[in-house]
Amino acid sequence: MKSKNVLILIVSLIVVMSCRKGEMPTHKYFGSVSSTVANLPGTPMINIKWNGVVMDSLMSGVRSITLPAGQSGKLSYTVAGSNDLIADTVITVPMNNTLSFKILASTTLGMSGFAVPVMDISPDSIKLQVYCNLSDYYKYSTIDLKIISIRQPGNVFVDELVVKGLKNKHLSSEIITFKHKDDRGAAISYGAYLIDPATNEVIPTPKSPYYFLFARPQYPGFYIVNLTDRSGTMASSVIGL
Structure with a gap:
């Protein structure tokens, strides 16, 4: 009985010492x-x-x-x-x-x-984010971009979508998704036109026709498309992320 009382006293002292006012243990996360x-x-x-x-x-x-x-x-x-x-x-x-x-x-x-995070990419799709990097040849701070697919056989143009409000020298916050391969199993080529957002008309380039190759990745995945020009002649480079 005496040893039991001693044990209780020791435990009580430990509790009192560890619970003094202002000395409660704190947890840092x-x-x-x-x-x-x-x-x-x-x-x-x-x-x-x-x-x-x-x-x-x-x-x-x-x-x-x-x-x-x-x-x-x-x-x-x-x-x-x-x-x-x-x-x-x-x-x-x-x-x-x-x-x-x-x-x-x-x-x-x-x-x-x-870079906008991309959670899921299906095995037969590509996701693209556009960086608009036009020279002073084009006097636009903002453009729209009409994207077409070029289907084979026969170079058939199919309208896909229009990306609105691309600011020059900025990376678009919008991620666009396209099918990667056609029914024959070949990578699909995508073309584009520059569009004047004020008139919805195609912006002329130095060479006709005014469309240009926008993207044709060989593999599914997430890509940055660097949209640029050389004295007005449009070019794009596709960078895998």
Whole structure:
């Protein structure tokens, strides 16, 4: 009985000591932010900033930073050695979870921003995001883009859709999805026309006809289409992500 009383006394002392006023144990929770850089030509060294403070840097691959959960602030990506902004967003750090961002940065293409996340891509489809990169030949800050498919045999043109409001020197936030192969199992070629959004008329190019090859990926997947021109002659390059 005596030993039992001693045990109770010891336990009571431990409880009292650990529960003093103002000394209750606290739990700290954390979350993380994962940053991936797309494999584009001319990617600079990038600083990852949290509320203006550099947390890490990367030029390729993946980096992850850990932050207190529930904290809100600005996540930004800038060119290292300068304050040139690549992309930024306001986030709240999740508890015991990760927010993931994919960064597009290319001095070669003049491209910067966030890649829109794509969750599911079927085996017979392509998903495209357009970067409008027109020269001063075209005096438009915004264009529409009419996309057609060119079906074989016979080069039959089929209207697919019109992408509205493409801002020059910007990456479109819209992801467009197309069928990858035709009934013969061949990759489908997609063409495009530039459209004046004010008149809905085709914008002339130096060469007629005014359509140009927009995309013809050999494999299903997610791609950036860099829409550009050489003195008005349209060209596009398709970059797999």
